[in-house]
Amino acid sequence: MSFGVILLVHADFDRAAQLVRHWARGGCPVVIHVDRRVKPARFDAFAKAVADLPDVLLSSRTACEWGTWGLVAATQRAAELMLLRFPGVGHVYLASGSCLPLRPVRELVDYLAARPDTDFIESATTSDVAWPVGGLDTERFTLRFPFPWKRYRRLFNGYVRWQRRLGVSRRVPGGLVPHMGSQWWCLTRATLSGILTDPARARYDRYFRRVWIPDESYFQTLARQHARVIESRSLTLSKFDFQGKPHVFYDDHLQLLRRSDCFVARKIWPRADKLYAAFLKDPDSFAPRAEPSPGRIDRVFSKAVDRRIRGRRGLLMQSRFPDGRRSDPMTAQPFSVFQGFAELFDGFEPWLARTTDARVHGHLFARDRVQFNDDQGTMAGGLSDGAALRDYDPEGFLMSLIWNTRGEHQCFQFSPDDAQAIAPRLARDPNAQISVISGAWTVPLFLSRAQIPVIRKKVAHLQRVETAYLGLLRAPGVKARARIWTLAEFVEAPMEHLHTILSEMGGGRVPPPMEVPRMVDLTGFDRFLQDLKNQGLHPHVVGDFPTTGSSGWPSGDTSAEESPGSVAHS
Amino acid sequence: MPAVTLPPWTRYKLRLIRKRLLWRGFRSRHDLTSVQNNTSAIAAGDILLFATVRDEALRLPHFLAHYRRLGVRHFLIVDNGSADGTDALLRGAPDVSVWQTHASYKAARFGVKWLAWLLRRYGHGHWTLTVDADELLIYPDHDARDLVALTGWLDARRRRALPAMLLDLYPKGSPDAQHYTPADDPVQVLPYFDPDGYWQERRGSHRAINTMGGPRARVFFEHAPDFAPVLSKLPLVSWHRSYAYLSSTHVALPPVLNTYQPGDSNGAGPSGALLHSKFLPGTAARARVEQVRGQQYTRGPTHDAYYxxxxxxxxxxxxxxxxxxxxxxxxxxxxxxxxxW
Known part of the structure; x- marks a missing residue:
């Protein structure tokens, strides 16, 4: 016993004829329904193209508008013709002109012959299905839909609103329980003739005539009345995107479709020559395969859809300009900002690079030039080291840098002397790990041995800038992970603090570093601070730095054994 | 919701601007002399390409081949006084229509005015590509799915346009030290691009998103980012006779074309890239000639330094x-x- 194919066609007749030949070659009788809206000349040409095939019939035509009763009526006519003219047919497979058989017809024949009593039709109650996009899941059975949505959208919507307001609720006839599912099914002769010869068919038809998208519910509901064994899935693979539009398969989906092991897939783009050539060729090149596994395709698709909808963090693009970018900054991954460390330690940057795997930049936001590590002129991704370009869009600059170097932890130095435009954004970024030794910027001034009156203005300015920055980091709603020490606090136990920072960068406890950075010689620093105070400038960001010069401050010649850290621990 | 809602007064002003653009385009039809008119071959649903060219004999062979392969069915080209055999290249092709003009390129707003007329006359109801001869459109899966597939997909989602970013390609070494034979893929001679160094901002009363930056910004506009070339374009539009390009093909009016349609606020639609073969050999000579002619886009001394x-x-x-x-x-x-997509 073989199976018959009902083919609903409304366009792309060359492809349709190709499909008809394929099915016929496999030994399946085919009944074709052509949309009545197709022009007579086109129809005649198509009828002529398939006229030479013995078991191929054209059914009488009706207009098939999407979402309306016409599609069901067309299927009914074709099915009646099929059952009448081909008594040897055991199953009837409903397909469209854009359904492409992926496996040899012979395999489908065997598959169905092994399951003579099974109806393959996706059929679920409205409460079970999650797929209808756009509401109208139960309402499609309780309201009336006389207007085709595609042509009379406003009328359609208005009539729905009006019925809702009036509280219209249709009763489903004869105790039917509405079921829905894919409109592409494969039913047994018994079930199909049961549906078509049901004594109550006129009543059912009258009801479904006004249901929204009846081709997704008519057979799905009535099959529950007549079928002996329902396998609630479609043998036709069809995907919908998140907007509810059918997914179209193109040439580049060839491998994916091959691996799916499904019998039939839709919708195939009519110009996908490669797909048609690959799947409509002679069957002997195929190896017999297992059960259809649309699940594999599902996973691939849902992964792709997911990624496409959400986009990726920390990446800006033209077609997806995030409007809320200013309020919701997002870099791709964590990075570290150091303020005051390079001032306090000799060779802090090389030390940090040696101790961690991170890439350590200088002052990325220095006023004159971007200090990429190793003095590169451009950074990964072609970011220029020009200060003007950077300052034109500092946020974009930082996001690009972090995005381009994903997989590598980025560190950079920051100071009150740098361009500050990026500061508010740093404070709001959950990926920023900010460490500040406040007041450390006084150290280079101290070391320069400049006269206080000369640097007075600069000290006042830098202190103002740093205070503003600290204010940002301490404000409510800060998302960055900020650690702030005054210079006085930090030098009390520098290694302990450095270790904390390294642990955070490493994502957990890390062993204390083998090598200790050299702190600059602070002998006389307390005097310098006192001089500033005497001149009326109180460097309060430095903290409460002890004024006794003899307290044994760790100075430049500290070796690893008697490092400040070990002093503090002992 | 569209990404940006413009105040009614702005919308009205933009409407007036659009009407004026359309009127100027209509007036500019007198500048154009039809040399070869095959537009009767255009069928409903055909994808059309519009371009203004001048001395593009080097780029046109690959340009035409590229877009024919993508499914463009007809080329409508304004030839602005070419003298290098460009006209001979175009003559005789059944899918090319050519108009000649010797009027000022600059006065025609860099050719947009002429194209405005052709778009209005022939583009209505079609998907139209408006590109320069040194721009090759690509998009995800362009090798497996031609523009017919893409536009059909966009139609099904009621999207009216595809945005694309101009991607400057450049060689290693001076452009003039390279060797390029016409009809070759320019990418072979210009294999490099900047993977980052772009930024975006909303500009103008229409609030369209502009992408800027790239290698030209890096090399020429390091100290004047404000003048850096705009790289965002809107080359592929399902044209209506009431549409108009505002500044080159960067921005189109009505403004809704530049944003995504309602319901797409997550901006999940595809975008393309225009491979920019500006830096083929001969760029320098061309820049010098153009500078003498004074027909290029300029906004003061910064741009002069650029040229x-x-x-x-x-x-x-x-x-x-x-x-x-x-x-x-x-x-x-x-x-x-x-x-x-």
Missing amino acids: NALGEAPDMWTPAATRFTGWEQLVGLGLMRRGD
Whole structure:
């Protein structure tokens, strides 16, 4: 016993004829329904193209508008013709002109012959299905839909609103329980003739005539009345995107479709020559395969859809300009900002690079030039080291840098002397790990041995800038992970603090570093601070730095054994 | 919701601007002399390409081949006084219509005015591509799915346009030191591009998103980012006779074309890239000629310096330059978006 194919066609007749030949070659009788809206000349040409095939019939035509009763009526006519003219047919497979058989017809024949009593039709109650996009899941059975949505959208919507307001609720006839599912099914002769010869068919038809998208519910509901064994899935693979539009398969989906092991897939783009050539060729090149596994395709698709909808963090693009970018900054991954460390330690940057795997930049936001590590002129991704370009869009600059170097932890130095435009954004970024030794910027001034009156203005300015920055980091709603020490606090136990920072960068406890950075010689620093105070400038960001010069401050010649850290621990 | 809602007064002003653009385009039809009119061959639903060219004999062979392969069915070309055999290249092709003009390119707003007329006359109801001869459109899966597939997909989602980013390609070494034979793929001679160094901002009363930056910003506008070239374009539009391009093909009116349609606020749609073969050999000579003619786009001394620099055919290459391998690479870098396409 073989199976018959009902083919609903409304366009792309060359492809349709190709499909008809394929099915016929496999030994399946085919009944074709052509949309009545197709022009007579086109129809005649198509009828002529398939006229030479013995078991191929054209059914009488009706207009098939999407979402309306016409599609069901067309299927009914074709099915009646099929059952009448081909008594040897055991199953009837409903397909469209854009359904492409992926496996040899012979395999489908065997598959169905092994399951003579099974109806393959996706059929679920409205409460079970999650797929209808756009509401109208139960309402499609309780309201009336006389207007085709595609042509009379406003009328359609208005009539729905009006019925809702009036509280219209249709009763489903004869105790039917509405079921829905894919409109592409494969039913047994018994079930199909049961549906078509049901004594109550006129009543059912009258009801479904006004249901929204009846081709997704008519057979799905009535099959529950007549079928002996329902396998609630479609043998036709069809995907919908998140907007509810059918997914179209193109040439580049060839491998994916091959691996799916499904019998039939839709919708195939009519110009996908490669797909048609690959799947409509002679069957002997195929190896017999297992059960259809649309699940594999599902996973691939849902992964792709997911990624496409959400986009990726920390990446800006033209077609997806995030409007809320200013309020919701997002870099791709964590990075570290150091303020005051390079001032306090000799060779802090090389030390940090040696101790961690991170890439350590200088002052990325220095006023004159971007200090990429190793003095590169451009950074990964072609970011220029020009200060003007950077300052034109500092946020974009930082996001690009972090995005381009994903997989590598980025560190950079920051100071009150740098361009500050990026500061508010740093404070709001959950990926920023900010460490500040406040007041450390006084150290280079101290070391320069400049006269206080000369640097007075600069000290006042830098202190103002740093205070503003600290204010940002301490404000409510800060998302960055900020650690702030005054210079006085930090030098009390520098290694302990450095270790904390390294642990955070490493994502957990890390062993204390083998090598200790050299702190600059602070002998006389307390005097310098006192001089500033005497001149009326109180460097309060430095903290409460002890004024006794003899307290044994760790100075430049500290070796690893008697490092400040070990002093503090002992 | 569209990404940006413009105040009614702005919308009205933009409407007046659009009407004026359309009127000027209509007036500019007197500038154009039909040389070869095959437009009767245009069928409903055909994808049309509109371009203004001048001395593009070098680029046109590959240009035509590229777009024919993508499914463009007819080329409508304004020839602005070419003298290098461009006209001979176009003559005789059944899918090319040519109009000649010797009027000022600059006065025609860099050709947009002429194209405005042709778009209005022939583009209505079609998907139209408006590009320059040195721009090759690519998009995700362009090798497997032609523009017919893409536009059909966009139609089904009621999208009216595809945005694309102009991607400057450049060689290693001076452009003039390269060798290019017409009909070759320019990417072979110009294999490098900047994978990052772009930024975006909303500009103008229409609030369209502009992408800027790239190698030209890096080399020529390091100290004047404000003048850096705008790289965002809207080359592919389902044209209506009431539409108009505002500034080159960067921005179109009505403004809704530049944003995504309601319901797409997550911006999940695809975008393309225009491979920019500006830096083929001969760029420098061209820049010098154009400077003498005074027909190029300029906004004061900063741009003059730019054209001076271009005239010296500088090496754009940097260690961070990336070799172009295909659309997958651009999607991975986020320069192109696949969306749900």
